Amino acid sequence: MSDQQKGLSKIIIEKYPQSEHQFCVQHMYNNFKKRFSGDEFRKKIWGISDSMTEEVFERNMDALRVYNQAAHEYLVRAALKEK
Numbered sequence: 001m002s003d004q005q006k007g008l009s010k011i012i013i014e015k016y017p018q019s020e021h022q023f024c025v026q027h028m029y030n031n032f033k034k035r036f037s038g039d040e041f042r043k044k045i046w047g048i049s050d051s052m053t054e055e056v057f058e059r060n061m062d063a064l065r066v067y068n069q070a071a072h073e074y075l076v077r078a079a080l081k082e083k
Helices: 008-015 025-032 039-049 052-066 069-082
Strands: none
Touching: 025 039, 025 069, 039 052, 039 069, 052 069
């Protein structure tokens, strides 16, 4: 797991290609709430993190997009930046 560790995920992929990369939701939420605060945003991001299937994840992400397009784009960009 990593959060804002520039280059760390690339090195892990090179050295340990079989490893799985995950985000620390607490760290992501701490960064997220600097821009998108409030109880509804908190519920939505933790709901996304609790998604147990890809279908539920997509449904929760879509709900965030409908609620606030900018918040959805922020999470998508944060995930893409790590790849």
